[in-house]
Amino acid sequence: MTKAIEEKGIAVVHACSIVPISKTVGANRILPTVAIPHPFGDPDKDPEEEKKMRKELVEKALRALATPIDQQQVF
């Protein structure tokens, strides 16, 4: 899906927890996330802290989208 969207010239950041799969599949901008069942969360944290971490991850995703790259990059 990532590649089919990127093919049309839209920048995609693939946020996922198993980076090797993302690399093999061929995503270009890869953002490693927290864990497979909760990429943007951590049930062990208190809700406020969890949300703060989620926001930081999305900010990182936005930075990745604004970063020029010429090959696969893990952010």
Added chain:
Amino acid sequence: MAARYRAIFCLNQFFGGLGGEDKAYLAPQLLEGARGPGIFLERLVPEVEVVATLVCGDNYLAEKTELAISEILALLRPWFENEEKDRVHLLLAGPAFNAGRYGLACGAICKAVRECFAVPAVTAMYPENPAVEEYRKDVLIARAGEDVMAMEESLKNMAGLACKLLQGEELLPGRDDYIPQGRRKNYFAEKSGAVRAVDMLLKKLAGEPFSTEYVMPVFDRVAPAPAVQDMAIARLALVTSGGIVPHGNPDRIEAANASRFGAYPLQGLSAFSAETHQSAHGGYDATFANENPNRILPLDVVRELEAEGAFGSLHDTYYATVGNGTSVANAKKYGSEIAKRLLADGVQAVILTST
């Protein structure tokens, strides 16, 4: 026939019979004798005796690969360094079929065991499994079917190849059913390369079937799209393969092998909640996602960042499918259809989340 080869069999928590997604963080453990597919294998291939079964949770191995592998090697060491009569001859892992996490686990374990103990370590996967590309050069991967329906032939193929290796027989792609490892082998051919090439050309011109001697690799890569110039005015969209759908899963997106994607409105929505949305994904424990779907697709903080001006605006639809055993062809199709809708709305950037 009495068993000639003593094997360790590696399985994930499902096939090892220890639990479902709730046990996906299970640390590696070694159980006596054969379990699940190992019992079946002993019946199908009597030359092989499964002396122990190594079971490891899918998430544990995928997220903490290095730690898991060192723990696994420590568990296995006594078996492979035993006295001659008790020594284990080989390791079998899987079949992993088209399961991504399981495939990575089987590949990583086989590679480490082969390097560490110098014994054959064989797994089996469906050729589209994402772990194939990662491990095919280092690990002998027997060809397996797409899902568990193909258990019998996949087990036979995997164990058959392992037995051949133990007997010192040579394996060749084309004759043996495994994923080519990209090695070259010298041999004497009856006809020179020039003659063979012309023969091939003549067949091609005559419209007859012929097979190449050197399959060209397919590089299915896409060049990175240009970076977003000015995020403050950019239109952003959210896409997920993590199966976040409106409550009740109105499009009935399947929990595995999804045959469709859904497009769902975001207008007036400041966050997902347990009341409005849920996970339809069958490939991970959905407890945490159902409690708070923003953990899969972070709409709550995306809306905050939109209000703060961190990016221009949010496309008012999000797209979701279940990436669980989904074929590459289908994923491509969904991606292209989604891209069309994004382009029509002037979207410049996408956050695509996966579990």
